[in-house]
Each structure stands twice: as structure tokens, then as C-alpha cells.
Amino acid sequence: MKIFSLFFCLAGASLAQDSLVTIPSTAYGVTDGVTGVPVRITISEFRISKAEVTQAEYLAVAGVNPSYHRGDDLPVDSVTWWDAIRYCNQRSVREGLDPAYDLTTGAVDLTRNGYRLPTDAEWQAAAGKLPDPAAANLGSTNTKEIPVLLAELRERSPKPAGAYPANEFGLHNMMGNVWEWCQDYFDPVANTVHRAGDPAGPAAGLNRVLRGGSYISTTSRWNRGYRTSLPPESKSRFTGFRVARSTGRGFTAEPADFFEPYNRVPPAFAGQTGGLSPLTQDKAAWREKWSRILGRPRGAAPPPTVRVLATIEEPTYTGRLMMLQVEADAWEKIYLMIPREPSPRPRPVVITPYYDVDTVAGRNLAGRNYLPPSVRSFALQAAQQGFAAVAIRWFGESYGESYSEAVANLALRNPGCTGLGKWVWDAQRLIDYLETLPDIDRNAIGIIGQSLGGKMSLYAAAMDDRIKAAVSSEPGIGLSFSNYEDFWYLAERVRDLPPGTDQHELIGMIAPRAFLLIGGESADNDKSWHYINAARPVYERLGHPRRIGYFNHRQGHTPTPEAARLSMEWLARFLRRQ
Numbered sequence: 020m021k022i023f024s025l026f027f028c029l030a031g032a033s034l035a036q037d038s039l040v041t042i043p044s045t046a047y048g049v050t051d052g053v054t055g056v057p058v059r060i061t062i063s064e065f066r067i068s069k070a071e072v073t074q075a076e077y078l079a080v081a082g083v084n085p086s087y088h089r090g091d092d093l094p095v096d097s098v099t100w101w102d103a104i105r106y107c108n109q110r111s112v113r114e115g116l117d118p119a120y121d122l123t124t125g126a127v128d129l130t131r132n133g134y135r136l137p138t139d140a141e142w143q144a145a146a147g148k149l150p151d152p153a154a155a156n157l158g159s160t161n162t163k164e165i166p167v168l169l170a171e172l173r174e175r176s177p178k179p180a181g182a183y184p185a186n187e188f189g190l191h192n193m194m195g196n197v198w199e200w201c202q203d204y205f206d207p208v209a210n211t212v213h214r215a216g217d218p219a220g221p222a223a224g225l226n227r228v229l230r231g232g233s234y235i236s237t238t239s240r241w242n243r244g245y246r247t248s249l250p251p252e253s254k255s256r257f258t259g260f261r262v263a264r265s266t267g268r269g270f271t272a273e274p275a276d277f278f279e280p281y282n283r284v285p286p287a288f289a290g291q292t293g294g295l296s297p298l299t300q301d302k303a304a305w306r307e308k309w310s311r312i313l314g315r316p317r318g319a320a321p322p323p324t325v326r327v328l329a330t331i332e333e334p335t336y337t338g339r340l341m342m343l344q345v346e347a348d349a350w351e352k353i354y355l356m357i358p359r360e361p362s363p364r365p366r367p368v369v370i371t372p373y374y375d376v377d378t379v380a381g382r383n384l385a386g387r388n389y390l391p392p393s394v395r396s397f398a399l400q401a402a403q404q405g406f407a408a409v410a411i412r413w414f415g416e417s418y419g420e421s422y423s424e425a426v427a428n429l430a431l432r433n434p435g436c437t438g439l440g441k442w443v444w445d446a447q448r449l450i451d452y453l454e455t456l457p458d459i460d461r462n463a464i465g466i467i468g469q470s471l472g473g474k475m476s477l478y479a480a481a482m483d484d485r486i487k488a489a490v491s492s493e494p495g496i497g498l499s500f501s502n503y504e505d506f507w508y509l510a511e512r513v514r515d516l517p518p519g520t521d522q523h524e525l526i527g528m529i530a531p532r533a534f535l536l537i538g539g540e541s542a543d544n545d546k547s548w549h550y551i552n553a554a555r556p557v558y559e560r561l562g563h564p565r566r567i568g569y570f571n572h573r574q575g576h577t578p579t580p581e582a583a584r585l586s587m588e589w590l591a592r593f594l595r596r597q
Contacts (some may be wrong), residue, residue, distance in 0.1 A: 281568025
């Protein structure tokens with residue numbers, strides 16, 4: 020008996036090495052169910068078993084066979100999610116691999132090479148083109164007659180692993196036979212994007228995902244795509260699992276035409292600068308001039324100091340609502356969002372300025388201005404990309420009862436400081452704080468804003484080299500394109516600028532760091548190409564002509580879902596690849 024057991028274990032180990040196939044890295048698009056923004060999902064290369072774990076395989080590793088339907092070559096059934104991950108760790112140890120699971124919490128480390136359950140996204144990628152239900156071990160269209168259902172239950176059963184034809188990857192029974200446990204917690208909101216790179220579902224929940232259907236699952240329209248969920252401690256005769264492994268080969272490819280959408284110059288504007296002054300001065304001269312224009316608050320910058328108001332656990336991230344000290348007697352609200360999935364290295368961070376922190380975070384945080392999750396929820400979108408994100412409130416919402424009072428207080432406390440000068444100061448204090456955080460990559464700081472936030476993004480990036488990539492949506496890139504004469508921006512100083520001064524100089528100050536302008540035929544239109552064309556020679560001189568771009572969606576002041584997607588892909592391109 021001992022000799023037989025040893026032979027069986029060795030055979031099981033050999034089978035483990037031969038029963039997995041490699042699924043190449045892939046990418047696909049999905050429209051996020053929360054913001055409505057298209058997101059490019061990327062999945063790294065991984066390996067997955069050709070068929071469900073059999074009862075023989077399970078017995079050889081776990082020492083028991085809990086299945087209702089018995090047969091060595093049948094898929095194991097009647098296993099909980101916890102049973103499945105214990106099996107994965109036990110099998111990893113037997114084969115000299117690093118166990119992927121913490122069996123106390125159920126947390127998985129996708130960087131380890133041991134066995135694990137496939138994520139929902141990996142399972143979907145491996146399923147490929149699912150077969151006709153008639154070619155799978157499924158039930159019938161019956162949803163009306165219980166006697167018929169019970170007859171099916173008596174007559175049908177799981178078939179041996181590999182009994183049905185394989186899909187294009189060589190995988191059997193991705194539809195029917197037994198439901199298969201996946202790694203993810205189940206999210207009831209369809210297509211919610213919790214992470215764009217190697218998504219693994221929400222960080223917390225009640226139920227775990229099941230995929231594929233069973234031998235009595237209906238083939239009617241009520242099949243719901245053969246995706247469902249159960250509590251992880253549940254088990255039944257209808258549920259088993261298959262295993263997966265990470266290979267360590269991430270997704271690195273990008274579309275061959277990545278830069279094309281950012282360079283669609285109308286022929287009439289190609290190479291035209293509209294009479295803007297040539298950018299021949301060096302950056303130091305521009306910055307000195309614009310520093311005089313903007314002004315600044317009095318006194319020295321305070322040391323980076325925050326007061327935590329609340330810590331909020333969301334499925335995608337952990338949020339910290341805080342007050343940041345920006346002056347000796349002034350504090351500004353910020354909301355820091357750190358993705359809940361662990362990261363082996365410090366994360367890039369994206370600053371998202373707006374009126375208040377609520378709209379860009381996509382969460383009601385009791386500010387003066389809140390819009391539900393949408394294309395403007397840039398902080399939430401950045402967190403979905405795996406970035407840290409920080410929303411910051413504009414001083415006009417905090418320095419007084421309303422805009423007039425806020426500007427009056429600014430003039431009384433800090434004579435000579437413009438509204439945009441105050442904003443630049445506050446942004447610099449925020450970056451000072453971000454640089455103190457060990458889990459933030461201080462060399463990968465980005466910024467993105469819309470309208471008011473677009474102006475804030477432009478000026479902050481121009482005046483602080485620590486910002487490595489910027490997206491400015493509908494700011495009015497020309498001083499005559501928008502309301503810069505309002506006293507919360509530049510006020511009467513707009514009328515007293517030196518000849519030739521305009522905001523193409525700000526873009527030149529950003530070079531060679533990445534800058535993207537988003538237009539919509541409202542504040543920015545085809546004439547905005549003059550400013551991009553005027554600044555591009557600076558990028559060319561500095562050896563980075565592709566780090567400047569403009570996308571005009573032509574749909575008005577609010578960014579379109581496509582514009583939001585392109586904005587996030589721009590930030591991802593330049594914050595992850597320095």
C-alpha cells in the first residue's frame with residue numbers, strides 16, 4: 020500500500036507539470052460600470068490547468084475525496100473556496116513552489132509561482148470563444164417544470180475532465196460540467212473596474228465568483244453568462260475548480276499607433292503658430308517672469324503637516340480625508356487614495372485638483388461641490404490604473420464664504436498674490452507632503468484636471484519640475500480663450516503682461532516633461548494647435564518630441580469617455596516609463 024501511494028503521488032506530480040497551458044498576455048476594452056469611462060484592461064501571461072482538478076489529483080494532495088459523484092477522472096466537487104485554496108498551497112509545497120495564499124485571510128500573492136485559483140479576468144481570457152451550449156455538458160432550456168429538473172438531476176452527472184473538445188487554448192470544459200471557483204470577490208455592479216492591470220476584483224466582499232455553469236445549468240436566457248457567486252464556505256455537488264499559476268511575465272506591449280490620437284492636426288493648422296512669440300528663452304527666464312506675474316503667499320513654506328479627518332475603506336482603495344497645512348494659518352482639504360492591492364515598489368501618484376475633492380474622487384465627502392462618479396472622477400480613474408491619487412480642494416472653496424470673500428481674504432493676507440499664484444503655492448505644499456510618503460514614487464508624480472482643474476494642472480506643472488506628466492482638459496490654453504481676467508485667476512494682471520506673453524510659454528516650461536491638452540470646442544478648439552505647435556520645437560530641442568499632444572473630442576466642455584480614457588493612458592505611459 021505504501022509503495023502504491025508513493026507511485027500515485029509521483030504520478031500526480033508529473034501530471035501537475037503537464038496539465039497546465041500558457042495563456043499569453045492580452046488586453047481588451049471594457050466600459051467601467053461606475054464612471055462610464057472605457058478602460059483598457061491588461062492581463063499578464065499566466066498558466067491554467069487544461070481541465071478541472073480531478074478527484075484523483077485532489078485525493079493525492081489533500082488526502083480526502085469529498086465528491087458526491089465519484090470517479091478518479093471526474094472533476095472533484097463539493098469543495099468550498101477555502102478547500103480549493105488549501106489544495107493550491109498543499110500542491111505548491113509538494114512541488115517545491117512558493118505557496119500563494121495566506122490561509123488565515125485568504126489573501127493571494129499573485130507574484131508567487133505557486134498554484135492558485137484563476138482570477139475572474141484570467142478565467143474569461145482563458146475561456147476564449149465559448150462553444151455552442153449544445154457541445155457542452157449543460158442542462159436544458161427548462162425553467163418551468165420541477166419534475167423535469169429533478170429528472171435531469173438523476174440522469175445527468177459530471178463527465179471526465181477532458182471529455183469535451185478543447186477550446187483554442189487547449190482547455191476543456193470551460194462551459195458546463197461543474198462550476199469553477201475563481202479568486203475574486205463578487206461585485207454586483209456589472210463591469211466595475213477595480214484595477215486595470217491584472218484585475219482581481221474588489222478587495223473585500225461576501226461571495227466569491229463562480230464561472231462556467233454545471234451539468235444542470237439552464238441553457239435558456241436565464242443563464243446570465245454562466246457567471247455567479249456563492250459564499251466561500253459553500254459547497255455543493257455542482258461546484259469544483261481548476262488551478263492557475265503566475266509566470267512573472269507582465270504585460271508590456273502598447274498599441275503600435277499609441278501616439279496617433281494625440282496628433283490629429285487639422286491640415287489648415289499643421290505647423291501654424293498663429294503669431295505666438297517664438298520660445299527662444301531658457302526655462303529659467305520664463306519661470307522668473309511668470310513667478311513675478313503670479314506672486315506668492317507671504318512667509319516660508321510650512322513643514323509637511325496633515326491632520327487626518329477620516330479613513331475610508333472602499334473596494335478599490337483606502338482613502339484618507341485630511342487637512343494639509345499650506346500656510347502658517349491656513350489648511351487645505353485633500354483626499355489621498357491608495358489602491359488596496361499591495362505593490363512591491365512605490366506607486367506613481369496622480370494629483371487631481373478641482374473645486375472640492377468630492378467630484379474627482381467620485382464620492383460624497385461633504386464638500387460644497389459633488390457630482391456622482393463620471394468622466395470627471397479622475398482620482399477614481401487613477402486608482403483603477405493602480406496609481407495612488409490625491410484630490411485637492413481649490414482655495415476658492417475654503418478661503419472664505421464664497422469666491423469674492425476668498426479673493427478678498429487672499430488680497431488682505433497676501434498682497435500681490437494672484438489666485439493662480441495661491442494655487443501654485445498650495446500644489447507645491449502638496450508635493451512636499453507626497454515626497455514624505457514611503458509608498459509614493461517621488462519621481463513619478465502626475466496631475467490632471469478639467470476646466471478650473473485644467474488651469475490648475477497647467478500652472479502647477481509649469482512651475483514645479485517635480486510633476487513629470489500633466490493633462491489639462493479644456494482650460495483655455497490661450498489667455499484670450501477663457502476667463503483668466505476673473506479675480507480668482509489673474510484679474511487685472513492679464514492686461515499688464517509683457518508683449519508676447521501667453522500660455523505657450525507655460526507649455527515650454529513643462530518641456531521635456533509630458534503634456535497633453537484636451538479640447539472640446541468650448542474653451543479649446545482647433546486654434547489651440549497654435550500653442551502646441553509653438554511649444555513643440557522646445558520638446559524637439561530637448562529630444563522628446565512625442566511628449567506633447569492634443570486631443571480635441573469636439574463634444575463640448577465636459578470630457579467624453581474617450582477623452583478620459585486617452586488621458587489616463589497618457590499618464591500611464593509617462594508615469595510608468597521614465
